[in-house]
Amino acid sequence: MFREITIGQYYPADSLLHRLDPRVKLFFTLFYMIGIFVADNIFAFSLLTVGLFSAVKLSKVPFGYMVKGLQAIILLLIIAGAFNMFLTPGQTLATVGPLTITDVGLKNAGLMTARMIYLIIGTSLMTLTTTPNRLTDGLETSLGPLQKLNVPVHEIALMMSIALRFIPILVEETDKIMKAQMARGADFETKGLVRKAKAMVPLLVPLFVSAFRRASDLAMAMEARCYHGGEGRTKMKPLHYSKEDRVAYLLILLFFAGVVVLRILF
Amino acid sequence: MSLIVDKVSYKYSTGTAYEVTALDEVSLEIKDGExxxxxxxxxxxKSTLVQHLNGILKATSGTVYYNGQDIYDKDYDLKDLRTRVGMVFQYPEHQLFETTVFEDVEFGPKNQGLDEKEVAERAYDALQRVGFPEEYYDQSPFDLSGGQKRRAxxxxxxxxxxxxxxxxEPTAGLDPKGRNEILDMIRSMHEKSHITxxxxxxxxxxxxxxxxxxxxMNDAKVFLDGTPKEVFAHSKDLEAIGLAVPEVTYLMLELKEMGWDVDTTVTTVEEARxxxxxxYEVKKSASK
Structure with missing residues (x-):
């Protein structure tokens, strides 16, 4: 069941999106996210949809694989959508028992759900097409200027890459411990909140223990190799912009300008 | 009374770029007491195969029978099967979670719905059988040594x-002494209680x-199946798939090549001796 999680995972393929410089993809994600919240009408959203789908198409990542990542937030989407729909004041459209649906509520609910879905797909597009190593490199170089303000950029980037790297490991670990406890008769499908929470103890305790063990092993291994932070550290594969990257920057800016214009116009 | 694996295939991550066939139409029969x-x-x-035997993994195709019953039948009680077919995973010490060793061992029988007295009796009995020192029963399982954790x-x-x-892989990560202790313990369990x-x-x-x-097992299929003697007779085939036969078998093969009339099918050091x-006696009396 936990193997289904695709957020933060890398999907190996040979596509234009995979080859792009990670800084370009970070730039895209940033502007795309701003775009999602700038867009407030159907036209701007159509443009976002076109942009997103052409990017997905270019990435060669199967669409079904990407949508799987949404499964985890379905409940969140439903709750957020329902609250917006029923609790926003405005012109009443329909009444279901004690609940009323208003025009503003319906619009907000639609907008909210669309934004969340687009946000998940858009951001997972970046992690799906970028290896954690390149992602960290990109982040570190992009945030480079902040170093002057004493922001520990290298450390932040390293922490992020370790976190990303450990997602699949912990997923696998969870799977293993679950199997082992199931073999001892543990039941993870019991009903009832209290019993369900109790059933999680045999899973969570070993998982935490193993996470701490892994963290300390990793720290030890890094220290054994004289790791001392970012200062004076050179890269085996430094980042270089290619022509494709420059074109991509231009397209992203045009795309963002389009979204802004559509918001102002309508 | 037996376990039958009937043409079981299993694929990991079907439908993605990571799809792997871990088992390819494997058929086996495992009799009681083997x-x-x-x-x-x-x-x-190999690990995928054994995880099918207690229903932790469900075959992509094919089925498993326990005592003549199809374990994938809708009304088959998988929880019950898991108490009959016990499974010790790799690095089993990673599943410990209770505050004391004794309580951790009680987890399984408790899930079987037994009463308190029976649960405690079984936990005590099991700890005795693995030779776990009694003075550590109330210790936290996280404070034990690697070998003790594994026993628990x-x-x-x-x-x-x-x-x-x-x-x-019950001996993975243990030193030679710990390895022999665990294997001897398993053997004595087999001899005393005749479990498979x-x-x-x-x-x-x-x-x-x-x-x-x-x-x-090789490449998702059963490669050889037989007594140790029968299997080690195929030393060339085993080497071709990257597995070695025991050191003594190599020694015997070499002696044979040097002209000694020895039986090359021995598998243990004792037999080889x-x-x-x-x-040696034969040769000595011949030269007289």
């Missing part, structure tokens, strides 16, 4: 009184000294 070793390289499908974890499965016990034991390992040496039957002495 002591079996399953050997194969990393990724040969194995006891946790034994406490459910399974009639088939599967151990996936399935030992998964990648070490021929481990398996050759203990089991009655060896199943060699007798065989060499016998050949």
């Amino acid at each position: 002591f079996i070793g399953i050997i194969g390289h990393t990724g040969s499908g 974890a194995i006891a946790g499965v034994l406490a459910m009184k399974p009639s088939v016990l599967i151990l996936d 034991i399935i030992l998964v390992s990648h070490s021929m040496e481990d398996v050759a000294n203990y089991v009655d039957r060896i199943i060699v 007798k065989e060499i002495l016998r050949a």
Whole structure:
């Protein structure tokens, strides 16, 4: 069941999106996210949809694989959508028992759900097409200027890459411990909140223990190799912009300008 | 009373770029009271195979029968099957979670719905059987040494009184002394309580000294299946798939090549010693 999680995972393929410089993809994600919240009408959203789908198409990542990542937030989407729909004041459209649906509520609910879905797909597009190593490199170089303000950029980037790297490991670990406890008769499908929470103890305790063990092993291994932070550290594969990257920057800016214009116009 | 694996195939991550066939139409019969070793390289499908035997993994195609019943039947009680077919996973000490060793061992029998007295009795009995020192029963399982943790974890499965016990690489990460202790313990369990034991390992040496039957897995399929003698007779085939036969078998093969009339099918050091002495006596009396 936990193997289904695709957020933060890398999907190996040979596509234009995979080859792009990670800084370009970070730039895209940033502007795309701003775009999602700038867009407030159907036209701007159509443009976002076109942009997103052409990017997905270019990435060669199967669409079904990407949508799987949404499964985890379905409940969140439903709750957020329902609250917006029923609790926003405005012109009443329909009444279901004690609940009323208003025009503003319906619009907000639609907008909210669309934004969340687009946000998940858009951001997972970046992690799906970028290896954690390149992602960290990109982040570190992009945030480079902040170093002057004493922001520990290298450390932040390293922490992020370790976190990303450990997602699949912990997923696998969870799977293993679950199997082992199931073999001892543990039941993870019991009903009832209290019993369900109790059933999680045999899973969570070993998982935490193993996470701490892994963290300390990793720290030890890094220290054994004289790791001392970012200062004076050179890269085996430094980042270089290619022509494709420059074109991509231009397209992203045009795309963002389009979204802004559509918001102002309508 | 037996376990039958009927044309079981299993694929990981179907429908993605990571799809792997871990088992390819594997068929086997495991009879009551057998002591079996399953050997194969990393990724040969041995762990996947044993996880089908207690229904933890569900075959992509094919089925498993326990005592004549199809375990994939809708009304089949998988929870009950898991108490009958006990499974000790790789690095079982990673599943410990309770505050004391004793309570951890009680987890399995508690899930079986037994009453408190019976649960405690079984936990005590299981800890005795794995030779776990009594003074540590109330210790936190996280404070134990590696070998002790493993014993406690194995006891946790034994406490459910399974009639088939599967151990996936029970000696991984242990020093030679700890390894022999665990293997001897498993053997004595087999001799005393006559339960079926399935030992998964990648070490021929481990398996050759203990089991009655060896199943060699390679590339998601059963490669060889027979007694240790029968299997080690195929030393060339085994080497071709990257597995070694026990050191003594190599020694005997070399002696044979040097002109000594020895039986090359011996598998244990003890047998080899007798065989060499016998050949030596024969040679000595011939030269007289």
